[in-house]
Amino acid sequence: MKKNVRRAISMKKVLLYLNTIRYLRFSQIFYRIFYKFPRIHSYKTINTNLNKPKNNWFVFKNNKKKELIDNKNILLLNQQGQIDDWKAINKSLLWRYHINYFDYASDDLSHEESQIVGSYIRKWIKTNIDFNDSPWDPYPTSLRIINWIKFALNGNDISQTIINSIAHQASHLSKNIEYHLYGNHLFRNGKALCFAGLFIEGKESKKWLKAGVKILEKEIKEQILDDGGNFELSPMYHSNMIEDALDLINLNLAYKNSNLDLITEDLVNIVPKLLNWLDKMCHPDKDISFFNDSSFNIALSYEQLLRYSSSLGIKITPENKFGTFHLEDSGYAITRNKNINLICDLGSIGPDYMTGHSHADCLSFELSIKDKRVFVNSGISEYENSEKRINQRKTQAHNTISINELDSSEVWQSFKVARRAYPKSVEVEDNLIVASHDGYKRNFKNITHSRKWVVTQDSINIEDMVMGNFKSAEAFFHIHPNIIIKQPNPESADLISDNNLICTILCPDHIIKIKDSLWFPEFGKELLNKTLCVELNANKLESSIKLS
DSSP: OHHHHHHHHHHHHHHHHHHHHTTSOHHHHHHHHHTTSOOOOOOOOOOOOBOOOSSOOOOOOOSGGGGBOSSSEEEETTEEEETTOSSOTTSOHHHHHHHHHOGGGGSOOOHHHHHHHHHHHHHHHHHOOOTTSGGGSHHHHHHHHHHHHHHHHTTOOOOHHHHHHHHHHHHHHHTSOOTTTOHHHHHHHHHHHHHHHHHBOSHHHHHHHHHHHHHHHHHHHHHBOTTSOBTTOOHHHHHHHHHHHHHHHHHHHHHOOHHHHHHHHHHHHHHHHHHHHHHHTBOTTSOBOOSSSOOTTSSOOHHHHHHHHHHTTOOOOOOOSSEEEEETTTTEEEEEOSSEEEEEEOSOSSOTTOOTTOOSOTTOEEEEETTEEEEOOOBOOOOSSSHHHHHHHSGGGSSSEEETTOOSSOEETTTEEOSOOOEEEEEEETTEEEEEEOTTOOTTOOOEEEEEEEEOSSEEEEEEEEESSOSOEEEEEEEOTTOEEEEEETTEEEEEETTEEEEEEEOTTSOEEEEEEEEEEETTEEEEEEEEEEEOSSSEEEEEEEEO
16 A cells, blocks of 8 residues: 555656646756756956946945845845855755845945945855855856946946956856856846956857847847736736846947947836836735745835836836726726726646746636735745645636646746646626636646636626536635735625725625635745635636725
C-alpha cells in the first residue's frame, strides 16, 4: 500500500513537471542548463571614461530613501536589517535581492544622505567580490547598475572606483542575460545595459548599448499588448514597466543617442496607453488591484508615474471616467459608475511560456463601493517556496469558484504552473460582463465554470454556472479588513464600514459561511480579514450585492 502511495505521488510530480516544461521555449530550457555550469569571471581592464550627458537628467523624487531608518539600518519588505547585510543569510532571497538593488540611491538625496549612500556603495564594492554570490545575480545586478548611474546623474559625486565597478558589473551582466526567465527580468537586463552603455565610453560599452537596444526592441513588441497592458498581467509589474519606460526616455533626453532614439520614440507614444491601462486597473484610492502577483509599496504608484511622465513632457489625454471598458488583450473588464468600481478577470493567466507571477484567479473580481475597497483578492506577502506562497496563488485565495477543491490552473511551488485555464465565450457590453473557462477540464472531467456580472447604479448580480459532473463547488468572497460583517440570516451578509451599512450580499437558497482569513497587502505583512464561503447545492449560484 505504501509503495503504491509513493508511486502515485511520484507520478503526480512527474506529470506536474511535464505539464510545466512543455510550455517553455527551447531557449529557456537551454539557458537553464547552460547557467548550471560553473563560470569563471575575472576582473579585466575596461575603459571607464565617462560619457558626459548633452542635457540634464531629470531628477525624480521616488520616496525610496524612506527605506533608510538611520545610518546603519534599513526597512525592506517590512523587515528591518542592516544596510550592509548584502548576503543576508537569515533573510529570504527576495530580501537579499532588494538590499542589493540600492533603490534608495536613485532618490533626490540631501548632501548628508548622498555621503552616506556613497560610503555604502564603496563598501559594497570592497565586500562583494565573489561573482557566484546572489548579489551578482543578473536581476539585482541590473537594478544596482541603474540605481548607481541614477545616483551619479542626480548630481552626486562618484569616485573612479565606483565607475570601474559599474563597468565590471555591466560586463558581467552582458554574459549572464536572463534568457531562461524572460519577462520583466529580461527587460531590466536590457535597460541596465543601455544605462551602462551610455554612461561609460569605450568599445565594450558600445557593445552593451547595442545588446541592450536589441533586447528592448524585441521585448517592447512582445511585452506590451495592444490594449496597453503588460503581458504578465500584473498591475504591479505593469507599473514597474512604466517606470522603466520613463527612465529610458529620461536617459535619452539626457544623452541624445541615435541608437536609443527609435526605442524612446516608440515609448513616448506607448506610455499614455500604459498609464490609461493602469488607471483602469486601480481602485478609486488610485492604488493597484491585486491580480496575479501584485502588492503595495513595490512599484511607483499611478500618481507618481503620472507626475514623472508629465515632467518629461508626455501628455496624457484623460479617458472617460465612467462606463464599461474591455481590456481585451489583457483579459480584464472594468465597470465604473458613481458608486461602483468593478474589475473582472476574464483572461488567461499570462503568456504560456512565462507564468511565474500568475495565479489561479480566472473569473475572479475586485470591487470598490464609492471610495472603499470591499471585495479583494488575497494578495501576496512572499516569493519563497512555502505553503503560504502556494496558498496565495490558489483559486481559493481569490473571489471566484473552486471546483472539487482544485485550482483553475495548477499553480505549484513558488513560480510554476502546469495545466492552465483558458477563457471562453467572453462577452463585454454596457454593464454586462460574461465569460467562462476550461480550467477544470482535466482528469477526463468535462467541467466548465461560467460567470456573469450584471451591474446597475446600486447593485451587482453575479450568476455562476458549473456545468459537468462535479463533486463539490465553493464560491469565495474575500472582504477587506476594514469591513465588518453582520449576518441577519444564513442566506445574506451585511457589510459595514465606519458604522455605516455599505452593501448586502444575498445568496438565495444557499448558506453563507463566514470564515477567518488573511489579506496580504504588502510583502512581509498580513492582516486579519473575513471570507464569505458559499457551497453550491446545485449547478447554479446567484449572488446579489445591493448597495445601501
